[in-house]
Amino acid sequence: EVQLVESGGRVVRPGGSLRLSCAASGFTFDDFGMTWVRQSPGKGLEWVSSINWNGVRTTYVGSMKGRFTISRDNAKNSLYLQMTSLTAEDTAFYYCARGETVREGLDYWGQGTLVTVSS
């Protein structure tokens, strides 16, 4: 059974940094690209970043480029999102999903981890 479990969400002060993790199981992790998606309170889903199977290709939504870094450790079946210079607008549930491109889709999602940016 495919499972994606996010962790690392917590309350962080504005300007702070945080690293989210996504533990994958039930499939061959390095066969798939991966994606982070977030949903702020009362708003719709927003694509954050994607990474290909070996980590060579990474893409970001423009507003997060330079502040967020996606990475993966295939030996640990884990996906990461390093977030810096956080603002209140980054408060959201962050979900990891299996898949990167529109051809493969985002077929499995985790339940999300909550990041709250507040002083």
Place this chain on the structure above:
Amino acid sequence: QSLLTQPPSASGTPGQRVTISCSGSSSNIANYYVYWYQRLPGTAPKLLLYRNDQRPSGVSDRFSGSKSGTSASLAISGLRSEDEADYFCATWDDSLSGWVFGGGTKLTVL
């Protein structure tokens, strides 16, 4: 504001057929596959349809999808109480160079 527009709500009675629309543009739906998801409260989104109209293994054939031009639709036939959930569409967008999502439609089974 989402680049993909969905009605915020939809409803139907048990046994009815309900359709949920997803409206986009030439930079997204017109050129790429559309994906549909179901999200029950407190659970991870579940893939319902991929590549416009394909059902993953285990998804009921009561769920069907279509795409035409810059719009796509999800149809649910033989509505059941357990279908009460949020539904959202997703695809790729050229201007964003990334994934875009519909705002979601809350389906109520009356």
